[in-house]
Amino acid sequence: MTGTTHDDHSRSYAARAHGMTASEVRALFSVANRPEVVSLAGGMPFVAALPLDAVGSMLGDLVTDRGVSALQYSTAQGDPVLRELICTVMALEGIDAAPQDVVVTVGSQQGLDLISRVFLDPGDVVVAEGPSYVGALAAFAAIEAEVVHVPMDADGLDPAALAAVLERLLAAGRRVKLLYTVPAFHNPAGVSLADSRRAAVLEVAARHDVIVIEDNPYGLLGFDEPPQPALRSMTPTGVIYLGTFSKTFAPGFRVGWVLAPPAVRDKLILASEAAVLCPPTFSQFAVVSYLQTQPWQEQLKVFRELYRERRDAMLEALHDLMPSGPTWNHPAGGFYVWVRLPDGVDSKAMMPRAIAERVAYIPGTAFYADGGGADALRLSFCYPPPDRIREGVRRLATVVEAELDLLHTFGPASHTPTGRPGAEHTRGRVRADSPGPELA
Amino acid sequence: MTGTTHDDHSRSYAARAHGMTASEVRALFSVANRPEVVSLAGGMPFVAALPLDAVGSMLGDLVTDRGVSALQYSTAQGDPVLRELICTVMALEGIDAAPQDVVVTVGSQQGLDLISRVFLDPGDVVVAEGPSYVGALAAFAAIEAEVVHVPMDADGLDPAALAAVLERLLAAGRRVKLLYTVPAFHNPAGVSLADSRRAAVLEVAARHDVIVIEDNPYGLLGFDEPPQPALRSMTPTGVIYLGTFSKTFAPGFRVGWVLAPPAVRDKLILASEAAVLCPPTFSQFAVVSYLQTQPWQEQLKVFRELYRERRDAMLEALHDLMPSGPTWNHPAGGFYVWVRLPDGVDSKAMMPRAIAERVAYIPGTAFYADGGGADALRLSFCYPPPDRIREGVRRLATVVEAELDLLHTFGPASHTPTGRPGAEHTRGRVRADSPGPELA
Numbered sequence: 052m053t054g055t056t057h058d059d060h061s062r063s064y065a066a067r068a069h070g071m072t073a074s075e076v077r078a079l080f081s082v083a084n085r086p087e088v089v090s091l092a093g094g095m096p097f098v099a100a101l102p103l104d105a106v107g108s109m110l111g112d113l114v115t116d117r118g119v120s121a122l123q124y125s126t127a128q129g130d131p132v133l134r135e136l137i138c139t140v141m142a143l144e145g146i147d148a149a150p151q152d153v154v155v156t157v158g159s160q161q162g163l164d165l166i167s168r169v170f171l172d173p174g175d176v177v178v179a180e181g182p183s184y185v186g187a188l189a190a191f192a193a194i195e196a197e198v199v200h201v202p203m204d205a206d207g208l209d210p211a212a213l214a215a216v217l218e219r220l221l222a223a224g225r226r227v228k229l230l231y232t233v234p235a236f237h238n239p240a241g242v243s244l245a246d247s248r249r250a251a252v253l254e255v256a257a258r259h260d261v262i263v264i265e266d267n268p269y270g271l272l273g274f275d276e277p278p279q280p281a282l283r284s285m286t287p288t289g290v291i292y293l294g295t296f297s298k299t300f301a302p303g304f305r306v307g308w309v310l311a312p313p314a315v316r317d318k319l320i321l322a323s324e325a326a327v328l329c330p331p332t333f334s335q336f337a338v339v340s341y342l343q344t345q346p347w348q349e350q351l352k353v354f355r356e357l358y359r360e361r362r363d364a365m366l367e368a369l370h371d372l373m374p375s376g377p378t379w380n381h382p383a384g385g386f387y388v389w390v391r392l393p394d395g396v397d398s399k400a401m402m403p404r405a406i407a408e409r410v411a412y413i414p415g416t417a418f419y420a421d422g423g424g425a426d427a428l429r430l431s432f433c434y435p436p437p438d439r440i441r442e443g444v445r446r447l448a449t450v451v452e453a454e455l456d457l458l459h460t461f462g463p464a465s466h467t468p469t470g471r472p473g474a475e476h477t478r479g480r481v482r483a484d485s486p487g488p489e490l491a
Numbered sequence: 492m493t494g495t496t497h498d499d500h501s502r503s504y505a506a507r508a509h510g511m512t513a514s515e516v517r518a519l520f521s522v523a524n525r526p527e528v529v530s531l532a533g534g535m536p537f538v539a540a541l542p543l544d545a546v547g548s549m550l551g552d553l554v555t556d557r558g559v560s561a562l563q564y565s566t567a568q569g570d571p572v573l574r575e576l577i578c579t580v581m582a583l584e585g586i587d588a589a590p591q592d593v594v595v596t597v598g599s600q601q602g603l604d605l606i607s608r609v610f611l612d613p614g615d616v617v618v619a620e621g622p623s624y625v626g627a628l629a630a631f632a633a634i635e636a637e638v639v640h641v642p643m644d645a646d647g648l649d650p651a652a653l654a655a656v657l658e659r660l661l662a663a664g665r666r667v668k669l670l671y672t673v674p675a676f677h678n679p680a681g682v683s684l685a686d687s688r689r690a691a692v693l694e695v696a697a698r699h700d701v702i703v704i705e706d707n708p709y710g711l712l713g714f715d716e717p718p719q720p721a722l723r724s725m726t727p728t729g730v731i732y733l734g735t736f737s738k739t740f741a742p743g744f745r746v747g748w749v750l751a752p753p754a755v756r757d758k759l760i761l762a763s764e765a766a767v768l769c770p771p772t773f774s775q776f777a778v779v780s781y782l783q784t785q786p787w788q789e790q791l792k793v794f795r796e797l798y799r800e801r802r803d804a805m806l807e808a809l810h811d812l813m814p815s816g817p818t819w820n821h822p823a824g825g826f827y828v829w830v831r832l833p834d835g836v837d838s839k840a841m842m843p844r845a846i847a848e849r850v851a852y853i854p855g856t857a858f859y860a861d862g863g864g865a866d867a868l869r870l871s872f873c874y875p876p877p878d879r880i881r882e883g884v885r886r887l888a889t890v891v892e893a894e895l896d897l898l899h900t901f902g903p904a905s906h907t908p909t910g911r912p913g914a915e916h917t918r919g920r921v922r923a924d925s926p927g928p929e930l931a
Binding site: 059060061062063064065066067068071072073093095096098099101103104106107108110111112113114115118119121122123124125157158160161164168169170171172175186189190192193194228260262297301302303304305312314315317318321322324325326327328329330331332333334336337 | 499500501502503504505506507508511512513533535536538539541543544546547548550551552553554555558559561562563564565597598600601604608609610611612615626629630632633634668700702737741742743744745752754755757758761762764765766767768769770771772773774776777
């Protein structure tokens, strides 16, 4: 061997890799996982509510009875029986789909990755709600696309604002390929797209030749009403639909899916083969067994009741304990409350002080590709029990109160990230706050 | 809704997606899966040799005892206990590695994908043995890199030929980023890199600033000798190592890994987060349980004996039944025999006739990025029992004999793919014979 070493591989990196760096927020999350910290940060479903003995026995039987298939390679498109069952799940939200148009993915994150590979060239634009799901932002950034946000309000994405953004981008000569949207119980904003806006959103997208990516992890986790029909139920074309079993069963299997028109489906399958050969066979068989042998719709009710109780605990605690100034929404489903902070309070700068007070959240900046969001934060009510949620909010209220006191005394700090608008916004970079289980 | 439809999304595809089309070979494979066909095509390990009852009971216990963690999200780098165990597995091939430098992947295919994302810009060159693993070719093509093959012989990759190819590419102004190699029981060529060549291969790569990607799925499946030390055992730098449990345990869990220097490891983790959030937690816990509670080294001996017996059956049948003309190697491990056909016999053109005779194989063209390989084919001995292997070879011998008769009577057919050298070779295309379970 020569004395040459390759410890520094930086000469060999692809252009897209130079921006792949971990964020400083990460270091805080490693601290946030300590048991003394109440984490209102992660989007982890409460899988302890599953009937674990029954699931264990079901998986034991699966290996004994069908292990030769369950442990083997399978096809990139996914198990045919699972794809049939996925169609029955989607029918709950009004979607009439054929199993041959479903592609099983390694969680819906892989669906976002495959869609990015098939549609996005470097420099292409994706429009998305502001704020938007951090994992989607990471998938689009990894392929060097640019995300432009569209404002949303209590009724979700605003079709007039969408049209204005698309016109502006068109006038600037930009190619907008996709609209990425989470219409039901949005992550992180907690709102749903109003029925009255749905046709208009689809119409605006179609008029601008923009494909709608409907990401729907939480649609079956509404607390009050039956599920809204999905956008995909309103049109068989123009919408590519993403689903997952991560929130309705368990994320540890990594089973999601994409429903796409045949030509797109074929490209997604080939892209998935190059990426992973096939999604985990055992995971797919586990989901099939779960849907075929367990009372999964009853279990959904259990989850809905559990999350509703936690949502109530969080809203009550916010109402009782938060000083005046912050505002928040009242989510009707899903996992998240979006809190807006008063002018001058910076959620990212506040984070180390919150950790010191033993409470964790996600700063709003994680959910914007353009440096926005410092005036907001995401709280999750899915994982901790109600008393821990109340304790977490109590600690957070203390931190916010101290920030407000400081602000009252000294005025806004000049070192906050809001002082450098756009600093985190570089096309082709994996964003500083890239995803991961804490941000799921 | 407007009348606009998006059935034709072709206006919106990324440049890299236009070449994503399925091959005609695919249609044949769907026929090849019929029970009356003896498939010598697929690289599926014989998982029926696993103690399925014990594995089933182990997985049942896993959910009952640790379901709350096993069913949850986990980190993108992979379970720490699994990464420790992976280091003990790698130690069997002389590798001294730290768990913190291991990244768990969705099979080693995802390792290839992540490495491609981190290192390869469109137009970059990867050098690889000719023939080479079809899944690697697909991963490199998906990122629009170009593969240039280096000749190999019975001793594996030829370092002098490697140096010549690298010099030629350098002189042509091409940037060669990676050398992709399968040094142990090569897929599809069935040979191993001789000890006497190993230092020279590493030296040539280092001298040209080319990172070696060592893909080692079969290293523990040698029939005669203890495992050769891996290339990675000879140098802690300059080699990125890929491993998998697909052949030593079960592919249905999709658990592989990458061992990489810290800076590269960090980028692989971020790329994996953007691609899948985290590898399947349940699969990782299943592998941990298997390694911790089952006699996995004894099971490796079972697999080795089983595959040795099948290798012997295939070699004996080839010797007894094949007409004179074809030649083949005698693999000392792994899953594959590489058969060279006489001049004028085209393995791809012969494929429909083989299927008609109820035997399937993979044409050599699947393993070349440059249109080569029509004079060869891959036979797998891993899956069918010995008597089926013999029957499959008997059918194949009939087909080859008929081809040789035709050739003797009429001369070479003018319509064969060999008549169009390079026809399949287009940079930036997912190759026609993209991977999938049949080609694993």
